[in-house]
Amino acid sequence: MEQLSTRYDDNVRRLDELLGAGRNCDMVARDFVIGGRKARIWVIDGYGQDTILERMGAFWLSLRPEQVGTLRKMQEFADRFITFSETNVTEDLEDICTSVLLGKTLFLMEGLTGGALMDAKGYPSRGVDEPADGKVLRGAHDGFVEAVVPNMALLRRRIRDPQLTMESHKVGGRSRTDVVLCYMEDRVDRKVLEQVREKLAGVDVHSLSMGQESLAEAIRPKQWYNPFPKIRYTERPDTAAATVMEGSVVVLVDNTPAAMLLPTTIFGFTQEANDFYFPPLVGTYLRLLRMSVMLLSLFITPTWYLLVSQPNRLPNWLVFLAKPEPCALPLLAQLLVVEFLIDLLKLACLNTPSALSNSFSMLGALIFGDFAVQAGWLTPEVLVYMAVVSISGFSQPSFELGYAVKLLRMLLLILSAIFDLWGLVGGILLILWLVASNKTVVGPGYLYPLIPFNGKALKRLIIREPIGRDNT
DSSP states (O other), X not given: OOBOOSXXXXXXXXXXXXXXXXXXXXXXXXXXXXXXXXXXXEEXXXXXXXXXXXXXXXXHHTOOHHHHTTOOBXXXXXXXXXXXXXXXXXXXXXXXXXXXXXXXEEEEETTOBSEEEEOOBOOXXXXXXXXXXXXXXXXOOOOOOSOHHHHHHHHHHHOOXXXXXXXXXXXXXXXXXXXXXXXXXXXXXXXXXXXXHHHHHTOOOSOOTTTHHHHHHHHSOOOTTOOSOSSEEEOOHHHHHHHHHXXXXXXXXXXXXXXXXXXXXXXXXXOOHHHHSSOHHHHHHHHHHHHHHXXXXXXXXHHHHHHHHSTTOSOGGGGGGOXXXXXXXXXXXXXXXXXXXXXXXXXXXXXXXXXXXXHHHHHXXXXXXXHHHHTTSSOHHHHHHHHHHHHXXXXXXXXXXXXXXXXXXXXXXXXXXXXHHHHHHHHHXXXXXXXXXXXXXXXXXXXXXXXXXXXXXXXXXXSOOOOXXXXX
């Protein structure tokens, strides 16, 4: 572990080399003469707060030689003359370089051992606007941002309890990304917390360039074939705060607004912030509706395909579901083609300027559907069912779970086309196996509180209970 030298000039030369002063246009280095002694600061342009640094610089330049002449350690200088509260002194070169690259200001002075690291940084970030994928009709309209410090403040604003703990970690061999574990010291499951710590300590990657997704792929079990999500995300501070109060662990990753909620279960995806901003009866209705619609979107097209693919299979009371008129494409091909085209429209809207995206999606869907029917490529019935499926997908707050349902629906369609009724039955059994065998990052299991059974917890997840002491 390389340490600072006792020679000021050697330290300046070594730090200029390590930090790239003169090589990097954004690495600012400034020399001072303080009380007759040489001094130097290093800070990344765009991180340091000019007003704080200028005020402290002006104060240092006013010091007289007799005020600093007897000092031999940087800690003594910091205790007397550095007014910024978040300051620490170290001699470890690796720690110094990492801290400066994180945005801290390094101060070095001739004749003093050690360097002072001042956390006078201000990360460039956007406002705490409401996230696009978590809108509510009532309630808070703020959201997490890409800087981890404001995100911690948003949680502190909601939980003013000394038991709220923010535990910092550095992850990534080269990026040294800030990862913060948020939990209640007196309520967290110690076993879960220790598992999360072990997962973070075992991460062996150079960089978390994709934020929470990079971290998620580094810590989650390797089950590439299982489409069900292993981690639940939120960009809403109120959702994260409620999760923390219930004893879970929230993982904040710098450079991303999405917080990871651990442990994760399949039933956790049934909850949404809107459920708790309406009375319990309305919240329960919305939750049950969301669960029913998810199951409907999974089985509606495979079941309809089975019913109309063979003659005399429809009962009399379902005669309105009669087989559609023949067209250029087989029925299975029509359903799969529209599945792909819906995703194509989503991608096109995502890459379309925001001022045009709504108009593009509506016009694209209307024009495509109308011309496809007139040209005989698709039948109106297929478009109706796929429209229901598409709307159902948007009712699911988790994009990851929505795509899992989509992939499994397509799998059920293909199995039903190949093996008829037995294909549908086999596909359902396969889905149940995938849910039961899905490994979680930490916690009691993906099917908790069903397996292992906890009736009270299961009831709370299915029915929206009134806010109380144990229900946040």
